[in-house]
Amino acid sequence: MGLGTRSAMADDDVPSETPAEQTASIQLITCPSCGHLAPPDSRFCSACGASLAAVAGMTASLPVATTSGSLPAVDESLLDQFDPGEAVLVVHRGPNQGARFELLGGELSIGRSPESNIFLDDVTVSRRHASLQRTGETWTITDHESLNGTYVNHNRVDNHALSNGDQVQIGKYRFLFYQAGQ
Template structure:
């Protein structure tokens, strides 16, 4: 409350504007270095979906849509995400969805599954995370409709 009139001060429009600008800059930086087509693909994702974009390794630029509750990545031709390289196990990793949250789980692969450079068994994915499966390095993007501002 202010001493002058006994009312609580309203939201500071300057700090609200600054927060909005910071959030927009944060979103833009996550997509830096991506092609216009990748940015458009990410922007058009419906709620509850995500996309993986191959950044390094075979098939650079390929995009894989995550719109099922379970998506298997591996070298087996029947894998949902077929990654054709000897460094990838037949059933290497699983991307699972619960609501709008995605998790990555290694399926006992020989060479491991990596999240932001660290070998993991299971991890919750955040927007912009790097996932490495064999020689493939992929960037994970959630639907823009499902993003929450990060402090």
């Protein structure tokens, strides 16, 4: 298949969640402009785009629900149309929830630039934020020194080999990664 992505909106293709009853706490900083809570290593507010450099040392603790290791289920028919190793990113939370980006080819760009293979219209996403590379059956996400970072399963990453069901967060977008043949 060719290089690029295919995107389709489908509300009924959104995987269902199975949250656990466990709780944890996460340290967050508060935007001085709008009051939005953000991860402590954020440089800009994801809600209003204001600089968070001045509040870097000031954090608040917020209880959050966590999953017990079980990730949202994927509709197996979603992956039936793919060859082994091909993958899809599904917008799980954020703008365009339910949108799918079918990952075709060897390397795909992600960012706010309209030339990106996966265009994310969000002020907290860098123009050339990250990229996805396929080597054999493995998809790897690489952050390109973006201001607000790339997260996989709530951990900031520079370079990370993705596994089926991984949650990828870039700006306001939370994706679930699914790969055929795994």
